[in-house]
Amino acid sequence: MNLTKNVRPLINKTNVNLIRQLSSSADSDYSFKTLRVSVPSEFVYHVEFNRPERRNAMNPSFFSEIKNCFEKLRYDPDCRTVLISGKGKGFTAGLDLTELSQMVSIDQEDVGRKGFQLLKIIEDYQTSLSSIEKCHKPVISLVHGHCIGGGIDLIAACDIRYCSKDAWFSVKEVDVGLAADIGTLQRFPKITGNDSLVRELIYTARNFTPEEALKLGLVSLITDDQDSLLAKGLETAKLIASKSPIAVQGSKINLNFSRDNKIEDSLKFVAAWNSGMLQSEDLIKSAMASISKEQPIFSKL
Numbered sequence: 001m002n003l004t005k006n007v008r009p010l011i012n013k014t015n016v017n018l019i020r021q022l023s024s025s026a027d028s029d030y031s032f033k034t035l036r037v038s039v040p041s042e043f044v045y046h047v048e049f050n051r052p053e054r055r056n057a058m059n060p061s062f063f064s065e066i067k068n069c070f071e072k073l074r075y076d077p078d079c080r081t082v083l084i085s086g087k088g089k090g091f092t093a094g095l096d097l098t099e100l101s102q103m104v105s106i107d108q109e110d111v112g113r114k115g116f117q118l119l120k121i122i123e124d125y126q127t128s129l130s131s132i133e134k135c136h137k138p139v140i141s142l143v144h145g146h147c148i149g150g151g152i153d154l155i156a157a158c159d160i161r162y163c164s165k166d167a168w169f170s171v172k173e174v175d176v177g178l179a180a181d182i183g184t185l186q187r188f189p190k191i192t193g194n195d196s197l198v199r200e201l202i203y204t205a206r207n208f209t210p211e212e213a214l215k216l217g218l219v220s221l222i223t224d225d226q227d228s229l230l231a232k233g234l235e236t237a238k239l240i241a242s243k244s245p246i247a248v249q250g251s252k253i254n255l256n257f258s259r260d261n262k263i264e265d266s267l268k269f270v271a272a273w274n275s276g277m278l279q280s281e282d283l284i285k286s287a288m289a290s291i292s293k294e295q296p297i298f299s300k301l
């Protein structure tokens with residue numbers, strides 16, 4: 001028996017365009033210069049890099065807007081999950097290279113003072129990308145075309161990564177004369193668990209393919225094209241958004257804690273966490289819905 005025969009696909013190519021048309025822009029709190037934020041479905045936010053003419057290169061406005069955007073999303077009760085993608089030919093070309101030359105030509109004679117100014121810039125950029133990891137809502141990055149340098153730093157701070165067949169990746173920092181300093185060296189090895197290949201990719205800065213990214217565990221899905229990438233991302237986001245926000249956001253917070261701490265400490269953390277959260281109405285609601293096979297409706301969080 002063909003079990004899928006009578007199941008209508010949630011999303012297909014034709015209604016991807018419909019999704020684009022229907023997705024309403026987020027309210028004015030989310031208006032930015034380098035990002036476009038929309039709401040393609042209830043509780044699902046879509047953050048799109050919006051400098052296609054510069055291949056979505058990451059300039060100072062981009063870093064400050066990413067931080068503002070994800071700090072807002074963190075506590076926005078209308079948001080339960082976030083999609084990130086790039087407008088135009090690719091995801092992002094990484095650091096805006098015109099910035100790099102400005103950064104090193106800081107108007108200070110003294111090397112120590114120059115160093116402290118650079119320290120602030122690096123810390124600000126780190127804080128910007130860490131705001132994605134600190135956002136309580138699961139963040140799904142959707143990579144098409146190029147994902148270079150700072151792009152790897154950024155997707156490494158996301159929860160889930162999908163890409164399309166045309167994607168290509170490069171940890172490019174060594175080629176521009178620096179050790180990556182805003183997350184790749186810290187997060188990428190922990191995501192992939194293949195120290196040898198990770199080091200090869202970092203030291204050589206060579207391009208790598210979606211297949212290699214899949215084998216590494218950097219991405220968990222490759223789609224045929226950008227439309228199906230968006231469709232698949234939205235499908236996963238909608239599924240996550242239909243679950244208890246207490247359970248999903250608690251899971252993200254505990255996964256991140258466990259990654260950075262010992263098992264014994266993480267067990268203590270989740271025990272303390274759940275001694276509060278198990279008292280939530282979401283627990284009974286979810287359990288009852290499982291028995292009655294009905295779709296539960298959860299209050300905003």
Ligand SMILES: CCC/C=C/C=C/C(=O)SCCNC(=O)CCNC(=O)[C@H](O)C(C)(C)COP(=O)(O)OP(=O)(O)OC[C@H]1O[C@@H](n2cnc3c(N)ncnc32)[C@H](O)[C@@H]1OP(=O)(O)O
Binds near residue numbers: 055148149
């Ligand atoms: C404290 C800081 C920590 C952060 C460190 C991060 C480091 C990094 O990210 S290292 C990686 C830097 N990026 C690169 O090396 C990529 C450079 N760009 C490219 O290789 C190509 O442009 C690309 C493959 C992305 C796209 O190629 P395509 O043929 O499609 O387009 P182009 O004609 O090359 O580019 C179109 C215009 O965009 C400008 N542009 C592209 N990338 C950047 C960039 N990274 N920074 C600034 N501007 C960029 C390019 O100059 C073109 O502009 P125009 O000629 O005025 O049209």
